[in-house]
Amino acid sequence: MRDFESYKDFMEKCSHCSYCEATCPVYLEDLLETHVARARMELIRAVLVDEEMPVTDRFKEIIDRCLLCTNCRQTCPVNVPVEEIVIAARNKLYKGKRMGMIKRKLLKQIMENRGISGAMGKLSSIAKVAGVKNIPDIPSKSFDDQYEAGTYPPEGEVRAKVVYYAGCATNTMFPETGDIVMKVLKKNGIEVVIPEGLSCCGIPAISEGDLNTASEMIKRNIEVLSKTDTDIIITDCTSCGMTFKEKVVNSLDVDDEFKEKAIAVSMKFREITEYLMDIGLTEKIKPVKEKVTYHVPCHRGWSETVSDAPRKLMEMIPDLTVVEMEHPEKCCGAGGAFFMENKELSEGIRSKKTGEIKQTGASILITQCPSCRSYIGNSSDNDLKIMHPLNLLLLK
Amino acid sequence: MINLGKDLSRLLSKDKVKTDPEDLYSYASDSIRYYAKNNPDAVILPSSAEDVSTVIKYANKNSIPVTPRGAGSGLAGGCVPVDGGIVLDMKRMNSIVEVNRGNMTAITEAGTVLSNFHRAVEKENLFYPPDPQSMSVCTLGGNIATRAGGPRGVKYGTTGNYVLGLEFVLPDGEIINTGGTCVKNSVGYDITHLMTGSEGTLGVITKVISRLIPLPPCKKTIIVGCKTAELAAQIVSTITANGAVPAMLEYISQGATGFLNSYIKTPLISEMEAYLFLELDGIESQIENEANKIRSICKDLGVSDIRVIEDAKEAKSYWDARSKLQPILQSFFKKLIVEDVTVPRDKFPELIRALPEISAATGLLVGAAGHAGDGNVHPSVLLGEVNDETNKKSEEAVDMIINEAISLGGCISGEHGIGLHKSAYLEKSIGKRQVELLKQIKKAIDPDGIMNPGKIWTREAK
Numbered sequence: 054m055r056d057f058e059s060y061k062d063f064m065e066k067c068s069h070c071s072y073c074e075a076t077c078p079v080y081l082e083d084l085l086e087t088h089v090a091r092a093r094m095e096l097i098r099a100v101l102v103d104e105e106m107p108v109t110d111r112f113k114e115i116i117d118r119c120l121l122c123t124n125c126r127q128t129c130p131v132n133v134p135v136e137e138i139v140i141a142a143r144n145k146l147y148k149g150k151r152m153g154m155i156k157r158k159l160l161k162q163i164m165e166n167r168g169i170s171g172a173m174g175k176l177s178s179i180a181k182v183a184g185v186k187n188i189p190d191i192p193s194k195s196f197d198d199q200y201e202a203g204t205y206p207p208e209g210e211v212r213a214k215v216v217y218y219a220g221c222a223t224n225t226m227f228p229e230t231g232d233i234v235m236k237v238l239k240k241n242g243i244e245v246v247i248p249e250g251l252s253c254c255g256i257p258a259i260s261e262g263d264l265n266t267a268s269e270m271i272k273r274n275i276e277v278l279s280k281t282d283t284d285i286i287i288t289d290c291t292s293c294g295m296t297f298k299e300k301v302v303n304s305l306d307v308d309d310e311f312k313e314k315a316i317a318v319s320m321k322f323r324e325i326t327e328y329l330m331d332i333g334l335t336e337k338i339k340p341v342k343e344k345v346t347y348h349v350p351c352h353r354g355w356s357e358t359v360s361d362a363p364r365k366l367m368e369m370i371p372d373l374t375v376v377e378m379e380h381p382e383k384c385c386g387a388g389g390a391f392f393m394e395n396k397e398l399s400e401g402i403r404s405k406k407t408g409e410i411k412q413t414g415a416s417i418l419i420t421q422c423p424s425c426r427s428y429i430g431n432s433s434d435n436d437l438k439i440m441h442p443l444n445l446l447l448l449k
Numbered sequence: 450m451i452n453l454g455k456d457l458s459r460l461l462s463k464d465k466v467k468t469d470p471e472d473l474y475s476y477a478s479d480s481i482r483y484y485a486k487n488n489p490d491a492v493i494l495p496s497s498a499e500d501v502s503t504v505i506k507y508a509n510k511n512s513i514p515v516t517p518r519g520a521g522s523g524l525a526g527g528c529v530p531v532d533g534g535i536v537l538d539m540k541r542m543n544s545i546v547e548v549n550r551g552n553m554t555a556i557t558e559a560g561t562v563l564s565n566f567h568r569a570v571e572k573e574n575l576f577y578p579p580d581p582q583s584m585s586v587c588t589l590g591g592n593i594a595t596r597a598g599g600p601r602g603v604k605y606g607t608t609g610n611y612v613l614g615l616e617f618v619l620p621d622g623e624i625i626n627t628g629g630t631c632v633k634n635s636v637g638y639d640i641t642h643l644m645t646g647s648e649g650t651l652g653v654i655t656k657v658i659s660r661l662i663p664l665p666p667c668k669k670t671i672i673v674g675c676k677t678a679e680l681a682a683q684i685v686s687t688i689t690a691n692g693a694v695p696a697m698l699e700y701i702s703q704g705a706t707g708f709l710n711s712y713i714k715t716p717l718i719s720e721m722e723a724y725l726f727l728e729l730d731g732i733e734s735q736i737e738n739e740a741n742k743i744r745s746i747c748k749d750l751g752v753s754d755i756r757v758i759e760d761a762k763e764a765k766s767y768w769d770a771r772s773k774l775q776p777i778l779q780s781f782f783k784k785l786i787v788e789d790v791t792v793p794r795d796k797f798p799e800l801i802r803a804l805p806e807i808s809a810a811t812g813l814l815v816g817a818a819g820h821a822g823d824g825n826v827h828p829s830v831l832l833g834e835v836n837d838e839t840n841k842k843s844e845e846a847v848d849m850i851i852n853e854a855i856s857l858g859g860c861i862s863g864e865h866g867i868g869l870h871k872s873a874y875l876e877k878s879i880g881k882r883q884v885e886l887l888k889q890i891k892k893a894i895d896p897d898g899i900m901n902p903g904k905i906w907t908r909e910a911k
Binding site: 066067068069070071072074075084085086087092095096099106109111112115128130131 | 467469470471472474475476478479480481482492494520521522538540541543562564583585586773775776777779780781
């Protein structure tokens with residue numbers, strides 16, 4: 054994420070066409086044009102570039118009320134990087150201090166540990182029991198607890214070798230997804246390297262506009278990942294994928310010594326489902342007698358196949374019935390931690406999503422995004438099972 | 450002393466009234482940024498015709514201008530609040546009240562987004578053809594107010610052909626219903642179609658009764674590369690003269706093809722002076738018949754690049770790219786002046802021929818991309834730099850485009866409406882007496898002139 058100044062030309066690129074009205078989840082909730090990308094771009098220019106309008110609480114609210122879901126950018130005929138401009142505007146407005154000091158320190162600690170685990174995990178469970186809402190369940194054993202750093206050989210002949218980057222959410226909220234990734238890779242002849250010393254991809258800090266912390270995490274990861282010797286780095290999380298693919302390189306200065314290494318690492322990133330659909334499965338696929346529907350993660354713009362791959366995989370599974378919901382690409386309202394500060398807005402967005410899911414009659418919701426899995430899972434409809442596409446290969 | 454925000458919040462609810470400077474700033478223009486002159490003084494988001502009526506009564510009593518607004522995706526400045534006042538954002542009134550299969554009609558609120566409406570009627574195997582390229586966001590109310598159209602105009606006509614009735618709020622706040630769900634209606638003056646194209650100057654459309662037709666079961670996309678613009682024009686007129694009527698027949702000039710290539714799998718060839726995008730629809734045998742006819746016309750005229758796209762996903766990529774063309778050009782150039790002149794279909798080649806001459810005379814880029822099949826080809830003036838000289842030259846180019854179209858028996862707007870953009874040319878297009886008639890009608894319906902002032906005709910011409 055470059056500094057604010059370097060985005061001025063990108064803002065000028067907005068043609069004012071209004072096509073972003075079609076997909077912005079925040080705008081679609083209250084239908085007020087101020088909250089759509091076209092107006093955000095104009096306002097950011099008027100307030101922070103031309104300074105013809107003052108910074109007000111309302112302006113801050115408009116900048117804060119963005120999920121950074123990138124749907125506007127994907128709809129934009131000229132690909133204006135709206136979410137990066139909003140992040141840069143947050144950085145200029147708050148200088149990385151949008152949250153209070155305690156929250157910032159806590160977030161940094163979580164990022165360094167790749168998620169909430171250990172004592173903090175217990176604390177969050179206590180808080181949940183005590184009635185603090187919106188805190189996801191934290192399993193007692195993290196992915197790191199189950200899989201130490203090292204090389205994991207596959208069953209049979211080695212077809213390929215990959216590095217597995219398990220992000221914060223997989224590490225501590227959904228360690229079973231990490232376990233499934235490991236098992237599927239193993240069964241399909243792929244050797245897996247888990248490196249030592251990884252951090253969060255940086256997206257929580259990026260979203261806050263806290264680019265210093267983000268760049269700390271990014272540099273740590275690049276240092277670790279560039280020492281590995283595979284051509285492919287796997288992620289199961291579409292947001293980690295987006296960060297490594299699009300944001301990491303952008304976040305470094307042109308003359309940064311890490312730049313070259315960062316580009317090399319970034320090029321290697323693949324989402325697990327699309328990787329497997331490319332390389333092919335050798336293990337026989339077991340039938341699954343279920344009806345499923347696929348929620349496409351918002352952070353999909355970094356790869357052309359990341360949303361086709363799960364559909365391809367589902368087609369390959371015998372007995373599986375796949376029903377598309379009306380707007381599979383529409384955001385669920387989570388936006389990382391956005392839902393915690395924008396409860397009403399996020400719940401409104403989520404209820405539309407869950408309504409569409411219900412209409413399909415599916416018993417399982419498939420999506421690669423852990424944030425969506427957690428947030429949709431915390432809605433009142435408890436009959437729905439929610440899982441990563443890879444889970445379908447190991448369903449009992 | 451009136452306090453708009455306070456008064457209207459009391460009359461409606463607080464959530465429907467916005468007066469923060471940031472909100473007002475966001476409602477100052479439509480798709481063309483340079484039309485923005487003034488912010489409104491309040492933005493109102495009504496949820497019923499009664500809300501609209503309440504606002505209008507208040508505005509009437511206090512002589513406050515009211516500018517209705519759909520998606521703000523217009524290209525003529527029609528929803529720009531030139532005198533400030535109230536902007537009525539109609540997008541929260543978006544219910545599809547009824548899709549009646551038996552009668553092949555639908556009733557919708559005016560803020561319904563067109564593509565949502567398309568999906569709803571197509572689920573019932575019915576078809577609502579109008580397809581402005583902003584259909585993913587534009588509203589039915591806005592479409593009716595501007596008599597919007599799109600590529601399918603060539604076979605199916607524009608919005609005006611599908612309006613059977615309206616509910617609208619008169620400038621005194623009274624809610625009235627015109628027309629109805631009958632497909633025939635010969636009762637008195639046709640107020641429904643007077644409102645259609647009235648650009649918010651006669652009242653606020655709140656509900657729409659639309660005529661629907663059966664959904665064509667099949668479609669096919671054909672892409673034709675033309676070595677010369679002349680050849681493209683010749684193909685278009687030969688197709689029309691041979692009785693083949695594609696659902697869409699779009700003309701893309703050489704300068705624009707490069708911009709579309711990033712969206713298309715098999716790139717358009719840059720040496721071609723023009724491309725034609727065609728879609729045929731109907732029953733399979735009819736499509737085959739028309740496709741063969743078009744193929745043989747193209748072959749006879751020596752076309753080498755003709756692509757019949759069988760894959761639906763690939764076909765969609767061409768049409769998606771086409772729908773993005775105007776925003777792409779607008780982003781790339783410092784200023785884009787999109788004209789909307791329409792000429793009789795058989796005069797389309799002559800209009801195309803005139804554009805290079807206009808370009809040469811003014812030294813500016815003058816391109817065309819639009820609906821060749823119905824003579825509405827959107828000649829555009831593209832400026833790389835904006836200064837006094839280029840502005841003056843662009844005015845000359847626009848003058849020439851308009852004079853050429855009128856001399857060919859054309860009109861100054863086919864589907865965008867007049868708004869601010871073409872008001873200076875109104876008299877040239879329809880004559881002094883008709884402009885006077887328009888003003889008399891306006892005076893009869895909106896005597897105090899509160900509804901969308903400053904549009905359709907210029908004030909100087911008063």
